[in-house]
Amino acid sequence: MEKITHKKNFRHWIQAAFFALTNGYAQGYIQGKIYRGNNKKICVPGLNCYSCPGALNACPIGSLQAVLNSRQFTVSCYVFGFIMAVGAFMGRFVCGWLCPFGLVQDLLYKIPIFKKIKNLPGHKYLKKLKYVILVLFVFLLSSIVKDVTGLGQPWFCEYICPSGTLFAGVPLVILNPNLQAAIGGRFFWKLFLLIFLLILSVKAYRPFCKYLCPLGALYGLCNPISLYRYKVDSDACIKCGACQKACNMDIKVWETPNSMECIRCGNCKTACPQHAITSTFEHVGRKFKENCVKKPQYEGENKNSSTKNIIAGTIFMLLNSFCLLIMTYILLAYILSDIMFLGNTIVAAIFKFMPYILGLIALIGVLCADVFYISSKQDGIGSLKAYWMQKHCVILLGIAVLIALLSMEPYFMVYGSESLIVNLVILIAMRLLSGKDWKKTDINLD
Ligand code: SF4
Ligand code: SF4
Ligand code: SF4
Structure with missing residues (x-):
């Protein structure tokens, strides 16, 4: 029990440190205004409101709705790619370690009043509610319901998000007299919902995360396939x-x-x-x-290749060749036009350059994995090596996407994320197609 308490405390320190790191705009708390610099184009992984006076970055769910409710309907490759990249890497690890509203609920649950329960009655059905909120409030209402000018609303932020009310709505209203005059029924509804959820969090463990959070729902969908498992x-x-x-x-x-x-x-x-x-x-x-x-033996694998591996491997190769072609084209265009170095310090230019180098290495790696896959025998050893290689190249590609996000390299954010998604799908396909063959081998690289 003592060991669990130590680990929990360590986790809470990490949660608090991450909150401090991403909400360090002190001037915002003094003036009651929000930061609007370039960093706001970058999302944080957790439910951290864009309008929090200290927030240096944006919330992924808020950003997703902002794109969906714009005049011309577009799904932002960057925001969606970001959520999928984070989800593919670590799934709901974000909820346990990096989300400020998760920390608030964790701390409230420690208050020694009320007899504690883990779940609310009807847990089995209630836990599905977050998927309804994701589809209805984040995707459908935000993209379909528009006013006469063609603009929609971020429905989840406007009517539900308690993290936004706690970290943005309440502090801004307290700090900014102009906003005090403008509050109305919607603010009081959200305040009521926040207080209700905070009190409930003292009794039951993380009710908002379990039953209502659309970001937790999205990351949860990634849990069964994420690299951290x-x-x-x-x-x-x-x-x-x-x-x-x-x-x-x-x-x-x-x-x-x-x-x-x-x-x-x-x-x-x-x-x-x-x-x-x-x-x-x-x-x-x-x-x-x-x-x-115990090293795997490589000899003789190009005999008896199965038709399944040849067809699937060729499709994988075509997809990856296309990704490699696009990435090489963008990098060459960048180098030839000197854009990357214009107005950038050397360090910033290297930071923008790095994702391309890592991305190219990863894409060459996955192409080699595809060759292994095509030439693998039916005993499964070759396809197992291909899977192992594919998996590590996907990690490298993910790191490249994260660096691109940090250095705000727009083209790599889009094309790197797309290559990452393509290769995650290939990884899953390899596993589904060849998983049974691997059981015949005495090597398990899973
Ligand atoms: S994993 Fe198995 S052995 Fe370990 S605590 Fe759970 S049930 Fe017990
Ligand atoms: S479920 Fe939502 S609010 Fe809870 S920790 Fe995860 S992202 Fe944060
Ligand atoms: S199953 Fe997941 S949520 Fe439950 S104790 Fe383990 S890590 Fe935590």
């Missing part, structure tokens, strides 16, 4: 249930270690008496050691 060693697990008991999201970890509800807090890993639960990093480290000792 949990694995339960079925030989070591004795199904004692200690993990579920320690889990405030009430997940049967031994059955669904990558549940869409898991916020990756890590309590279950610490509580497991058998140390049967491992995360990707621990798992990759262990597998790396094993594979260094």
Whole structure:
């Protein structure tokens, strides 16, 4: 129990530090005005309101609605690519470690009044509500309902988001007298909802995250396929249930270690008496050691290639060649026109240049993986190596996209994100197509 408390405290410090880092615009708190600099074009991973006086960045759900409700309907590749890239990397790890409203609810649940419960009655049905809110309030209403000028509203922000009310609405109204005169019924509705959810959070664990948050819903969809994932060693697990008991999201970890509800807090890993639960990093480290000792044999793989692998591998190659072509074209255009270096310091130019280099290496890597895949025998070893290579190149591509986001390199944000999505789909396809063959091998690189 003591070990879990230490880990929880460490997590809360990380949550608080991330909040301080992304909400450090002190002038905003003094003047009651929001920061409008260039950083606001970059999203943070959590539900952190754009209008918070201290916010240096934008909220992904707010940005998504801002694009959807604009006059000309467009789905922003950048915002959607950002959410998918973060989700593909770490899924709901964001909820456990990087979201300010998650921290608020965690702290409220620690207040020792009321008898604590994990879930509200009707949990099984209520947890689906967040998907309804995602589809209805974030996507449909924001993009369909428009006024006479063709402008829509960010419905989720306007009528629901308690994070926005807490971090933006309330402080701005307190600090800015002009806004005090302008408040109306909508503000009081949101204030009521916020107070209700805050009181509920003292009794039940993270009710907003469990039942209402559309961002948690999106990241949750990524949990089963994200690169950061949990694995339960079925030989070591004795199904004692200690993990579920320690889990405030009430997940049967031994059955669904990558549940869409898991916020990756890590309590279950610490509580497991058998140390049967491992995360990707621990798992990759262990597998790396094993594979260094026992190297796969490469000879003779281009005999007996299966038709399935040849057809699928060729499609993968075509898709990746297209991605590589676009990226090379943009990079060459940049270099030839000198745009990248105009008005930039050397450091900024290198920072903008780096995603392309990493992206090109990753795309050449996935093309090699495709060649491995095409030439793999039916015993599965070749396709397993291809999958392993594809997986690591996807990680590299993801890092390149993150650097592009930080350096605000617009073309790579779009095309890099698209290449990342294409290669994630290929990764899943490889697994679905060849997973059964791998069971025949004595090497498991999963
Ligand atoms: S579910 Fe939403 S509010 Fe809760 S931690 Fe995740 S992003 Fe933040
Ligand atoms: S605590 Fe560990 S041993 Fe017990 S059920 Fe969970 S994973 Fe299995
Ligand atoms: S399953 Fe484990 S990591 Fe996920 S929410 Fe529960 S305790 Fe936290």
